[in-house]
Amino acid sequence: MEKTIIKHIENELAVEEIEDGLEASDDLLGSGIVDSLGMMKLVSFIEEQFAIEVAPDEMVIDNFMTVENICEYIKTKL
Amino acid sequence: MVYNLVHIIEQSAKEFPNKVAFRYMEDSITYKDLDVKSNQLAHYLITRGVKKGDRVGVLMHRCLETSIAIYGILKSGAAYVPIDPFLPNQRIKFLINDCGIKHLVSTDKQSKKIRKVLLSKHNLETIIGLSDLQNIETISWKRVYETLLKEYNSVNILSDDLSYILYTSGSTGLPKGIMHTHASALAFAKLVVDLYGFKHTDIVANSAPLHFDVSILGYCSAPLAGATTIIISDAHLKFPISLAELTEREKVTIWYSVPLLLIELLHKGSIQNKDFSSMRWVLFAGEVFATKQLRALMQLWPHAEFSNIYGPTELNQCTYYNLKVPPKTDNPIPIGTTWKNTEYKILDDQDNVVAAGEEGLLVVRSATMMKGYWNNKALTEASLYKHKIAEGFEHVYYRTGDLVKLNNNGELLFLGRQDSQIKLRGFRIEIGEIENILLNYQGVTEAAVIITDVEDNKSLIATVLTDGVTLVTEDNLKAHCKNNLPIYTVPEQILILKSFPRTSSGKINRRDIATMIKSLN
Structure with a gap:
């Protein structure tokens, strides 16, 4: 799960090329790795890939700050 | 006596030493700490050879250190130049070279x-x-904070010295640097404190990055009053619910942002279930706030007063229109009247003052006006309107490029950009007019109309966002336009989009929309 998401961010969503790869603990939001539009795309990707629905009130920083956070969040939905 | 921006922090450090000046997430800094740490940064910069008139860059995301950076640079006698870290590297290099x-x-x-x-x-x-x-x-910052201040001598900063340079996109494609002095920035800071009655008990939410002039309110006006500024993180700006939670938790009393952020809070922040009773002023600027959206928000926050602020970066702020109760009609709200220490004229194509109620170009003369564009005398001259009083003495106005007229109450109405007025098959068309008609349609939240030019065949294309609840079809919208607009202004195509490309300050990026549409055709 972690690898799938990291790969998707690196290849499709990152604003710039990420040197030495993305870590699961990297801050996606504060460091400008993913912009607002990229975040919306990431949510759609997660919904499709893991067949879950991200409810509006789950669209919060704590669930999407890092790839680790995202994985923890997805696990609660599966 | 406070006559430069540095005095703001020195004064508040004396008066409110232990009050929180800035807070970012879990970190905060008191006025006393900010005064000391900015002295340490200034001292280090001076030992590296920085002197009055120099420009020092600030390349940072939103964080607590932005406050130390700004005031440390100012104390060294230099002007700060914010560099948006989201800019492509080429653009960053351009800024660094352009202002040395x-x-x-x-x-x-x-x-x-x-x-x-x-x-x-x-x-x-x-x-x-x-x-x-x-x-x-x-x-490192750690080592800056270890700097001893025994040999530190404060710099004698005059109000006419440069305080910051904000780069903004230029019509030529290369960014232009707008220079402000301590005097013009401080005039703005003081007028804000006076107009909105800032108090030391206020909690001011700053959502703007440093390169956007909206940030001057949070970074200069709030400290002038001894208030606390909450620096909103990049992460919060991406998640309206988290932003709403932060605003509630911090008990924000004064909000200032582009309308977009407020619209996102309104539609996606689930603000109905939260307590915003501390909010007393909601200020917005930078773009037209669709009246329908504004009314919906005002109905949710009846205890707050709202203010439509107008002013290009060259002037900081220059007009305001305050609302205590929601607007009754869907007509666009006025940009209001000029504030203190400011005057204006409305000019026709020949630079003659128009008759009352006539449309024309707004030119403004104010204590908050820029010094000029960095290293670009020709551009500065072209942006000014000079009214000669006597030989060697003239009143200098800034040509805003915005078209306005006075309504019957003597309030200014914003009609659109001088340069977004377009001609199509000989007809004169105002883009803003079409957008307003689209916005009047139930369910439409934002609209951007652009003109595409394919092999000299110009056509009007409208793009809109909807609230996702009301059923809106392109056919309905076209019929609505046909019902409300002269036929030559009805867009040939109306596209319902999921989102708009935005500039880093949150405005709709019309150029990107045009490129996108070109690639579709």
Whole structure:
């Protein structure tokens, strides 16, 4: 799960090329790795890939700050 | 006596030493701490050779250190130049070279970015705020805070000295640097405190990045009153629910942002279930706030007063329109009247003052006006309107490029950009008019109309966003336009989009929409 998401961010969503790869603990939001539009795309990707629905009130920083956070969040939905 | 921006912090450090000046996430800094740490940064910069008139870059995301960077640079006698870290590297290099930046204040988060910038030829000498070693002199924030102040002498800063340069996109494609002095920035800071009655008990929410002039309110006006500024993180701006939670938790009393953020809070922040009773002023600027949206928000926050602020970066703020109760009709709200220490004229094509109620170009003369564009005398001259009083003495106005007229109440109405007025098959068309008609349609939240030019065949294309609840079809919208507009202004195509490309300050990026549509056809 972690690898799938990291790969998707690196290849499709990152604003710039990420040197030495993305870590699961990297801050996606504060460091400008993913912009607002990229975040919306990431949510759609997660919904499709893991067949879950991200409810509006789950669209919060704590669930999407890092790839680790995202994985923890997805696990609660599966 | 407070006559430069540095005095703001010195004064508040004396009066409110232990009050929180700025807060970012879990970190905060008191006025006393800010005064000391900005002295330490200033002292270090001076030892690196910074002197009055120099420009020092600030390359940072939103964080607590932005406050120390700004005031430290100002105390060294230099002007600060914010550099948006989201800019492409080419653009960053352009800014650094264009205004001759030798010293850059940053944080460890920008380490990779800086490494790339340093790869090509540059005149940089020092990077402040980096812990790792690079191929240049660096100093970490930790070491800056260890600087001893025994030999520190404060710089004599006059109100006419430069305080900051904000780069904004120019019509030529190259950015232009808008220079403000301590006097013009301080005039703005003081007028805000006076107009909105800022108090030391206020909690001011700053959502703007440093390169956007909206930030001057949070970074200068709030400290002038001894208030606390909440620096909203980049992360919060991406998640309206988190933003709403933060605003509630911090008990924000004064909000200032572009309308977009408020619209997102309204539709996606689930603000109905939260307590915003501390909010007393909601200020917005930078773009037209669709009246329908504004009314919906005002109905949710009846205890707050709202203010439509107008003013290009060249003037900071110059007009305001305050609302205590929601607007009754869907007509666009006025930009209101000029504030203190400011006057205006409305001119026709020949620079003659128009008759009352007639449309024309707004020119403004104000204490908050810029010094000019950095290193571009021709552009500065072209942007000014000079009213000669006597030989060698003239009143200098800034040509806003905005078209306005007075309504019957003597309030200014914003009609659109002078340069977004278009001609199509000989007809004169105002883009803003079409957008307003689209916005009147139930369910439409934002609209951007652009003109495309394919092989000299110009056509009007409208793009809209909807609230996602009301059923809106392109056919309905076209019928609505046909019912409300002269036929030659009805867009040929109306596209319902999921989102708009935005500039870094949140405005709709019309140029990107045009490119996108071109690629579709």
